[in-house]
Amino acid sequence: MGQIQLNQVTKSFGDVQVIPPLDLTIEDGEFTVFVGPSGCGKSTLLRLIAGLEDITSGHIAIDGADATNLPPAKRGLAMVFQSYALYPHMSVRKNIAFPMRMAKMPEDEQNRRIEAAAKALNLTDYLDRRPGQLSGGQRQRVAIGRAIVREPSAFLFDEPLSNLDAALRVGMRLEISEMHERLKATMIYVTHDQVEAMTMADKIVVLRAGFIEQVGSPLELYHKPRNTFVAGFIGSPKMNLIEGPEAQKHGVHTIGIRPEHVQVSKTEGTWKGTVGVAEHLGSDTYIHVHETGLGDLFTVRISGDIPVRHGDTIFLTPDMEQLHKFDENGLRLP
């Protein structure tokens, strides 16, 4: 069980409203990712759900029961923090045992769960060490172990991977996704990294300045962004947004085309431009094209086999099927 409902929730710090009235339902067993640029209120929203911050108005229900005024300890949620927040004075074993000790669970049951968690997280050899003697990845695993042993109704992750190096991050991403498959538990995951959001989520909630810009599955957001903000935020490299005469040809204010939906030719095409920086990733090449007459820098993504060099003239042809159209308010047009 682990359905979480937010009903007209707001949060203000002093006179500043950081979360305007907000409604959101997170279904049982769902992996939901809150994503958005820094300062969009995603961490605050998570902390409101956790109970670490008091909401200014509105209601929060967990499994149908009102939890608005419950302290964090009574909400039955577990949280993994960005800084891991392990207890430095306790061994790994005691860290993992702490929530069970607080719940006054029988000792043999505690030990059984510690062993099981340690085995699943490759921590068996480290149970008697202190957090200070572990690497970043191991610390993160201890934090996850501490969260899973009490079998919470939902897991909250606050940018848990941002302190890890790139290689470890990919590994832990997979581990968390696998854990979700195995436990079938509700998980809410906060990140500013849209790649993490796309790869892990069942449902993505895109936030900007406390407002929910769009809620949907990763592919819904990719194929049908509700507005230009989501269009630009989801997908990497980001969508090219074009205003002006070229958009007016289609009878709209703004058109958008993703870098991967543009054909590149050396001889003919809809738009002409000059190659600026070409980023070779091996499998793909990202080309930043200048002097297209389309406004800003235009990005295209082509196969890594095609040779292009700085200063080359190229022609670009968008795939009309994949063209996104937006009105003057930035909202999607059918």
Add this chain to the structure above:
Amino acid sequence: MARAVTQQRKIINTTAAWAVGLLIFFPILWTILTSFKTEATAIADPPVFLAFDWTLENYGVVLERSNYARFLWNSIIIAGGSTILGLIIAVPAAWSMAFVPSRKTKDILLWMLSTKMLPAVGVLYPIYLIFIKMGLLDTRAGLIIVLMLMNLPIIVWMLYTYFKEIPGEILEAGRMDGAGLKDEILFILTPMAIPGIASTMLLNFILAWNEAFWTLNLTAAKAAPLTAFIASYSSPEGLFFAKLSAASTMAIAPILILGWFSQKQLVSGLTFGAVK
């Protein structure tokens, strides 16, 4: 790479440090030396440094004339009691100031410190009258309360500084793990702050041990600690420097020994946050 320190520079620094140390320690050393002199040698002009007939006579007289054990016991009870009571009040206070500060927290901290700027004698009358009314004159309980109140601002300030260094996320993790306020303070905050709490205790114990103004004014016979024991030798019968020194030495010896063994703790505590 660290800055290269030449041998010569090292010698100069070491000599200078010892010189300053001895300068500060000299009055105490002189007191200790004087306690082993006869009354005549004690006031000899020019003063004698080491070449005198060492005697334990003063200690004998002092022990015979006064009940050292009772004064010592009072000192321990009063300094220890005020320290423990102070911590019981200061730990939650510092917790709330460090982790759930309000807009007035900084003001409250400054206000608390400002009470230390008032000369103690300014509140002697009201406190004396309150003590009479409540029957606290010449009781250990009364002194424990007064000394605790005198040192409370310092305890709260020190603990506040320590607690500020503890990441709030760890306490939040505790809350998420089901710890109530009591568990949070008992199982997470306090163990993490043990070094800070220990040096706060130590400093407070020393301050309370050496406190003379209130102990002299509010006690007579029953609750008098070692400060009163010293004072009883700077007496109307004239000046007996050797005996006064013996009494002083006996009064400061316990705290000196305690300080000696815990100096590492004390230094690391007092420079906490300043040196990383």
